[in-house]
Amino acid sequence: MKTVTLAHGNGGAENQELISKVFYKAFKNEILTKSEDAAVIEDGNLAFTTDSFTVSPLFFNGADIGKLSICGTCNDLAMMGAKPKYLTCSVIIEEGFEIKSLEKIVKSMKNELEINGAIIVSGDTKVVPKGSVDKIFINTTGIGQILQKGISSNLISSEDIIIVSRDIGCHGATIFAAREGMDMNSDLKSDCASLYPQIKALIEAGIKITALRDATRGGVSAVLNEWANQSDICIEVQEDKIPISDEVKGICELLGFEPMSLANEGTFVMAIKKEEALKALEVLQKFENSNNACIIGEVTQQYPKKVVLNSAWGTKRFLELPTGELLPRIC
Amino acid sequence: MQLELKDLYDGFRDAKTIKAYKKIIEEDAKKLNRTINIMEVCGGHTHTIMKYGIPQLLPSNIKFIHGPGCPVCIMPKERIDHAYILSMQDDVILVTLGDMIKVPGSNGSLQDARSKGADVRFVYSPMDCLKIAKENPTKKIIFFAIGFETTTPMTAALLDIVIKQEIKNIFFHINHVTVPEVMRELIDSRDEHVDSYNHNIDAFLGPSHVSVISGSKIYEEFPKNYKKPVVVAGFEPVDVMQAISMIVKQFCEDRCELEIEYKRLVTYEGNIKAQELINKYFQKVCLFKWRGLGNIKDSGLKLKAEYSKYDAEVIYKEILPIEEIEDHKLCICSDILRGMASPTDCTIFGTACKPNKPVGSCMVSSEGACAAYYKYGNLLK
Numbered sequence: 145m146k147t148v149t150l151a152h153g154n155g156g157a158e159n160q161e162l163i164s165k166v167f168y169k170a171f172k173n174e175i176l177t178k179s180e181d182a183a184v185i186e187d188g189n190l191a192f193t194t195d196s197f198t199v200s201p202l203f204f205n206g207a208d209i210g211k212l213s214i215c216g217t218c219n220d221l222a223m224m225g226a227k228p229k230y231l232t233c234s235v236i237i238e239e240g241f242e243i244k245s246l247e248k249i250v251k252s253m254k255n256e257l258e259i260n261g262a263i264i265v266s267g268d269t270k271v272v273p274k275g276s277v278d279k280i281f282i283n284t285t286g287i288g289q290i291l292q293k294g295i296s297s298n299l300i301s302s303e304d305i306i307i308v309s310r311d312i313g314c315h316g317a318t319i320f321a322a323r324e325g326m327d328m329n330s331d332l333k334s335d336c337a338s339l340y341p342q343i344k345a346l347i348e349a350g351i352k353i354t355a356l357r358d359a360t361r362g363g364v365s366a367v368l369n370e371w372a373n374q375s376d377i378c379i380e381v382q383e384d385k386i387p388i389s390d391e392v393k394g395i396c397e398l399l400g401f402e403p404m405s406l407a408n409e410g411t412f413v414m415a416i417k418k419e420e421a422l423k424a425l426e427v428l429q430k431f432e433n434s435n436n437a438c439i440i441g442e443v444t445q446q447y448p449k450k451v452v453l454n455s456a457w458g459t460k461r462f463l464e465l466p467t468g469e470l471l472p473r474i475c
Numbered sequence: 476m477q478l479e480l481k482d483l484y485d486g487f488r489d490a491k492t493i494k495a496y497k498k499i500i501e502e503d504a505k506k507l508n509r510t511i512n513i514m515e516v517c518g519g520h521t522h523t524i525m526k527y528g529i530p531q532l533l534p535s536n537i538k539f540i541h542g543p544g545c546p547v548c549i550m551p552k553e554r555i556d557h558a559y560i561l562s563m564q565d566d567v568i569l570v571t572l573g574d575m576i577k578v579p580g581s582n583g584s585l586q587d588a589r590s591k592g593a594d595v596r597f598v599y600s601p602m603d604c605l606k607i608a609k610e611n612p613t614k615k616i617i618f619f620a621i622g623f624e625t626t627t628p629m630t631a632a633l634l635d636i637v638i639k640q641e642i643k644n645i646f647f648h649i650n651h652v653t654v655p656e657v658m659r660e661l662i663d664s665r666d667e668h669v670d671s672y673n674h675n676i677d678a679f680l681g682p683s684h685v686s687v688i689s690g691s692k693i694y695e696e697f698p699k700n701y702k703k704p705v706v707v708a709g710f711e712p713v714d715v716m717q718a719i720s721m722i723v724k725q726f727c728e729d730r731c732e733l734e735i736e737y738k739r740l741v742t743y744e745g746n747i748k749a750q751e752l753i754n755k756y757f758q759k760v761c762l763f764k765w766r767g768l769g770n771i772k773d774s775g776l777k778l779k780a781e782y783s784k785y786d787a788e789v790i791y792k793e794i795l796p797i798e799e800i801e802d803h804k805l806c807i808c809s810d811i812l813r814g815m816a817s818p819t820d821c822t823i824f825g826t827a828c829k830p831n832k833p834v835g836s837c838m839v840s841s842e843g844a845c846a847a848y849y850k851y852g853n854l855l856k
C-alpha cells in the first residue's frame with residue numbers, strides 16, 4: 145500500500161486493509177474495534193455514527209444524494225437498535241453549483257428526517273473552487289437512543305439463522321445503469337430507504353435481534369463475511385433463496401458482477417434465533433420495502449470465518465469479500 | 476440498448492436440468508476405461524466452471540484443464556507498455572475494455588497511469604469512442620482494441636464509421652487474436668528443455684461467442700487432423716454440462732466430431748457480414764506474442780497497410796518500444812495456459828500473487844484460471 149487507490153474505497157478487502165492498517169492503528173480503542181455500524185456509548189444507551197456521501201450522478205432513479213445522506217446515517221443508528229434523534233450536517237460544495245439543485249437535495253433530506261423522527265441540530269457549509277470536489281459532498285453525523293441493547297455482530301451463534309430484508313443489489317445496479325448510460329427496458333430503482341420504521345416494529349413486537357447490518361458498500365457479501373469473521377462462525381447461504389430481481393440479475397450478467405457484492409441503501413441483513421424467525425418475517429413482510437423478506441441461510445461450524453454458497457444443484461463455493469475496483473465509488 | 480434482461484440467463488441455470496446431465500455423464504463415464512481431459516479454451520468457460528462448481532458434479536475420470544483464457548490474460552507486457560506510453564501523451568485519451576486497465580506492464584498498469592494523470596477510460600462498447608471523440612475535439616482518441624473473434628467485428632465497425640464520417644481524431648492500436656491458431660499451438664508445442672509439453676488434451680470446449688461470429692467451421696481441423704473432438708458451448712452451467720455430456724458420449728461411441736451445443740446462435744458458417752467487415756480492414760500478423768505462450772504464427776490481426784493513417788502503432792512508431800520483455804520468474808502461467816499445471820501448483824498462488832496484486836496473466840482478468848481458482852476454487856476436492 146503506497147498510495148490510496150479507488151479500490152481502497154470499495155467496502156471490500158482493500159477498504160478493510162486501509163482502515164485497519166492506517167486508522168485503527170492510530171485510533172484504536174475498545175469502542176472502535178468492535179467495528180459495528182454505530183458506536184455504542186454511554187453505558188449502552190446511545191448510538192453514535194458518521195458517514196460522508198459522494199455519489200455520481202447526484203439524482204438517480206429512486207433517490208438522490210440528499211435522501212441518501214439521511215438514510216445512510218439513520219440506518220447505521222437503526223442497525224444498533226437505536227431510534228435516530230439528532231443529526232449534524234456538513235456540506236462541501238463546488239463553486240458554480242446550482243441553488244435549485246441544492247434546494248432539491250435539502251428537501252429530500254427534510255422528508256427523510258421526518259420519516260425517522262430525527263432533527264438536524266448543527267451544521268457547516270464550505271464552498272471550494274471548481275475542481276476541488278465533485279459537485280457536492282455531504283457528511284452527516286447522528287446520535288440515537290438505543291431501544292434494544294446487546295445487538296452485536298460479535299455474538300452470532302449456531303442458534304441463529306440469517307434473514308435478508310428484501311431483494312438485493314438495486315442501488316448498485318441503478319447507479320451503474322445511470323452511469324453507463326444504459327437505456328434499460330426496466331423499472332430498476334434504488335432501494336434507498338429509511339429502515340428505522342421496520343426496526344421499531346420488530347422491537348415493539350418483542351423480537352430479540354442478535355445482529356443487524358445494512359448491506360451498503362460491499363453488499364450482502366461484505367456483511368456476511370464480516371459476521372463470519374467477527375463471530376467465528378460459518379454462514380451457509382442457499383443461493384436460490386436469495387431474492388434478486390430480474391433487472392439486477394440481468395445487469396450483473398451484462399457487466400460481470402456478483403449481485404451479492406452490489407451496494408444497497410435500504411436493505412439489511414439480520415441474524416436472529418431460529419424460533420423467532422417466523423415472527424420477525426411476519427412483521428417485516430407488512431412493510432412495502434421488506435415485503436419479500438426471507439431466510440437465506442443458517443449458521444454452522446463447517447468452515448469457521450467463511451461464507452459458503454450452496455447451489456440448487458448440490459455444489460458449494462466460498463463467497464469471498466469483493467476485491468478490486470469492481471464497484472465504482474457509490475457512497 | 477433495449478433488451479429483455481431475463482433472456483440473458485433464464486432457464487440455463489435450472490437445477491433439475493443440471494442434475495439430469497450429471498446423471499447422464501456419470502452413467503456414460505462408467506463405460507470409459509480411461510480419464511478424459513477436457514480443455515476449455517476461453518476464460519469465460521473457466522469462470523463458469525469454477526463459479527458454478529461444475530467439477531464437483533463430475534465423476535473422477537472426467538477432468539478439466541484450463542486453456543489460454545482470454546485476450547486480457549494473454550496480452551504481453553510489451554503491448555501493455557504501448558498502451559501505457561500512449562496514455563501518457565498529453566493530447567491522448569486512451570480507451571479500452573474493462574479488465575484491461577488492471578494488467579500490469581513494466582511501468583505499471585493503465586490504472587496506475589490514470590492515477591498519474593493519464594486520461595484512460597474503459598468502455599463496454601467500442602462505439603462509445605464516437606461520443607468521447609465528439610466531446611473532446613482537440614484530443615486524439617486511441618482505441619486499444621483487444622479480444623478474440625468476438626470483439627473484432629465491433630472494432631472493424633467503428634473504423635468503418637470513422638472512415639465514412641471522416642472523423643479525424645480516432646485511432647487504433649490493434650491487439651485482436653484468433654482462437655484456432657492458439658489451439659493448434661497447444662497441441663503442437665514442444666519444449667526442448669523440459670521435454671514435457673506433450674499436451675494432455677483429449678477434447679476441447681469451444682467458446683460459443685467466438686463461433687457466433689466465425690461459425691463452428693473454424694474448429695473443423697481439430698477432430699479431423701488432430702483427433703480431438705470439439706463441442707462449441709455456451710457459458711451457462713446447463714450449457715457446459717450438456718457440452719460435457721456430448722463429449723463423453725463421443726468417447727463412449729468412439730466418435731470424434733465437431734458438434735454445436737449452443738444452437739441458440741451458432742451456425743457452421745457464422746456471421747458472414749461480420750467476417751467480410753473484418754477481412755476488409757484486417758490482415759494477419761505473421762507472429763503475435765501471447766503472454767506465457769510466446770510467439771504464435773498467424774494468431775493476431777493488424778490493420779491493412781492502406782488504413783495505416785488510423786494505426787496508432789504506425790503513427791507513434793518512434794515512441795513505442797519493440798524489445799521483448801521476460802515474465803516473472805516464479806510465475807508458471809505458461810504451464811497453466813498449456814494445460815500442464817494447475818494454478819494451485821504455483822508457489823506464489825494466493826500469497827505474493829492475488830487478484831488485486833497480480834503477478835502473472837492468469838491472475839489478472841477476473842476470468843483467468845488463477846483468478847477463478849482464487850475466487851471460487853478453494854472448496855474443490
Ligand code: SF4
Binds near residue numbers: 519545574841
Ligand atoms: S475477459 Fe473474460 S470473457 Fe473476456 S476474453 Fe478474458 S476470459 Fe474471456
Ligand code: SF4
Binds near residue numbers: 823824834837839
Ligand atoms: S498464481 Fe500468479 S504467478 Fe502463479 S501462475 Fe498464476 S498468475 Fe502466475
